[in-house]
Amino acid sequence: MSQQPQTISINDLDISQLADIKKQLEEELNHLTSSFAQLKQAQAKFKSCIDNITEVKPQNKDKVILVPLTNSLYVPGKLSDVDNVIVDIGTGYFVKKTRPQAIKYYKGKVDYIKTNLNALEETIGKKRENLNYLVSALQSKLQNQPETTKS
Amino acid sequence: MSLAIRLQSASSDFQKLQASMAETVDVRQKLEAQLSENELVKKELANVTPENIVYKQIGSVLVKQDLTDAKSTVETRLEFIKSEIKRIEVQLKEIEGKQEKKKQEVS
Numbered sequence: 001m002s003q004q005p006q007t008i009s010i011n012d013l014d015i016s017q018l019a020d021i022k023k024q025l026e027e028e029l030n031h032l033t034s035s036f037a038q039l040k041q042a043q044a045k046f047k048s049c050i051d052n053i054t055e056v057k058p059q060n061k062d063k064v065i066l067v068p069l070t071n072s073l074y075v076p077g078k079l080s081d082v083d084n085v086i087v088d089i090g091t092g093y094f095v096k097k098t099r100p101q102a103i104k105y106y107k108g109k110v111d112y113i114k115t116n117l118n119a120l121e122e123t124i125g126k127k128r129e130n131l132n133y134l135v136s137a138l139q140s141k142l143q144n145q146p147e148t149t150k151s
Numbered sequence: 152m153s154l155a156i157r158l159q160s161a162s163s164d165f166q167k168l169q170a171s172m173a174e175t176v177d178v179r180q181k182l183e184a185q186l187s188e189n190e191l192v193k194k195e196l197a198n199v200t201p202e203n204i205v206y207k208q209i210g211s212v213l214v215k216q217d218l219t220d221a222k223s224t225v226e227t228r229l230e231f232i233k234s235e236i237k238r239i240e241v242q243l244k245e246i247e248g249k250q251e252k253k254k255q256e257v258s
Contacts, residue, residue: 086206086213089191089192089195089196090188090189090191090192090195091185091188091189091192091225091228092207092208092209093192093195093196093205093206093207093208093216093221093225094205094206094207094208094213095195095196095199095203095204095205095206096203096204096205096206097203098202101203105195
């Protein structure tokens with residue numbers, strides 16, 4: 001959307017217009033990088049889910065664990081079912097899955113996020129390039145005509 | 152003098168339009184997020200085998216639910232969200248048109 005006017009007519013724009021575009025690009029870039037960080041976080045969460053599932057193994061059956069009731073209140077409990085876990089699949093639905101199934105589910109999630117991350121990374125790179133190009137154009141403009149454009 | 156007043160009222164109208172535009176865009180984004188979440192749930196429910204039990208969260212309790220029920224609920228939700236998105240799209244177009252008109256009025 002914003003690529004064409006930049007590449008075609010960047011030299012025809014005056015300084016205030018360039019500054020506007022720069023601001024817009026910076027905002028977009030900020031938004032994208034924060035999305036990137038959020039995705040990373042989500043990915044880490046799913047990864048830790050996988051780690052947790054691997055801990056629910058048959059060797060740990062009947063071992064005492066602490067079950068969190070709230071963030072700061074725990075009660076002791078025993079691990080009775082080591083074969084199944086209940087997975088949150090979103091919008092209030094949960095599915096009881098066997099451990100391999102659950103691991104597969106989370107792996108799928110991690111991969112899904114990974115493809116998104118890659119796509120996002122590429123977009124961020126492109127935006128950054130655009131921004132750099134724009135900034136250099138803006139600077140050369142400022143150097144070439146410092147007197148005439150003072151408003 | 153009256154020109155100045157007209158300009159002022161036009162620009163304040165324009166600002167209002169911009170605000171409502173931002174609001175609708177926001178709503179649309181939320182709907183979009185809900186849509187993709189429900190799509191994912193639908194995909195996941197399609198993978199469920201008979202030995203997997205489906206639960207639905209009601210408040211803070213998990214209640215067992217029939218798979219076909221869950222599927223149809225998600226399906227109706229998807230339909231609803233899609234129709235909402237269509238409605239919002241129309242709204243966006245309307246606001247855009249009004250904005251364009253105001254813009255011409257101002258300039």
